[in-house]
Amino acid sequence: MRPLRAKVLFAIVITAALCAIFNLGNIGQANAVTIDFTTFPDGSPIPNETIISNQFESLGVRFQPLFPNSPRVLTGPEGIALTGILISGGPTGFFDDIGMEFIVPTTVVTTEIIGSGVGIQAKLEAFNVGGTSLGSVFHTYSGVTGELSPFTFLAPQGETIARVVFNGGLNPNAAASIGTLTFQPVPIPATVILFGTGLAVLLGRGWQQMRQRLSTGGRG
Numbered sequence: 001m002r003p004l005r006a007k008v009l010f011a012i013v014i015t016a017a018l019c020a021i022f023n024l025g026n027i028g029q030a031n032a033v034t035i036d037f038t039t040f041p042d043g044s045p046i047p048n049e050t051i052i053s054n055q056f057e058s059l060g061v062r063f064q065p066l067f068p069n070s071p072r073v074l075t076g077p078e079g080i081a082l083t084g085i086l087i088s089g090g091p092t093g094f095f096d097d098i099g100m101e102f103i104v105p106t107t108v109v110t111t112e113i114i115g116s117g118v119g120i121q122a123k124l125e126a127f128n129v130g131g132t133s134l135g136s137v138f139h140t141y142s143g144v145t146g147e148l149s150p151f152t153f154l155a156p157q158g159e160t161i162a163r164v165v166f167n168g169g170l171n172p173n174a175a176a177s178i179g180t181l182t183f184q185p186v187p188i189p190a191t192v193i194l195f196g197t198g199l200a201v202l203l204g205r206g207w208q209q210m211r212q213r214l215s216t217g218g219r220g
Contacts, residue, residue, distance in 0.1 A: 064099030095169025105160035115141035
């Protein structure tokens, strides 16, 4: 009975190790994620005035409630210029901060903003895991109402982005909202994947030695 238990236990361990290596490989090849605030990750439409918090956690980002009922999505009939946008929902509606926290640190964050006029200014500030500011990028909306206008924060060398704060209300009379959010999760280093592979090899050798002992009745 004991040899059978040992075989089952070892099979479980090796299976778990192989699954871990497979998952690490997938994460190591992480793709950019884009959210357009018209649908949830499952493809269902986002209703108007929906408060956004952890609905996109499966995609790697949480939205912080910096104000009551914020941030939230505004949607409207097809053909309306300002629809499927994320607004702060703070005391001034469009002019307050939107905080976004990444489940896996990222190196590149792009927001495509939608404004209601030319010359609207927006700001994106990034922070590392320790909460230290990595700096800010500013962007002036140059499109006509309803057109997406992108700007990007690229993490400094050796740093990763854990959180960003967006503000599209730097102008006193007009504001821009987020139309899309795109970010690139940091791939797991190849050394970590190699470590998992080496662990599986060691487990396999241990299994072979155990089989030899079992076949000889535990002698040797």
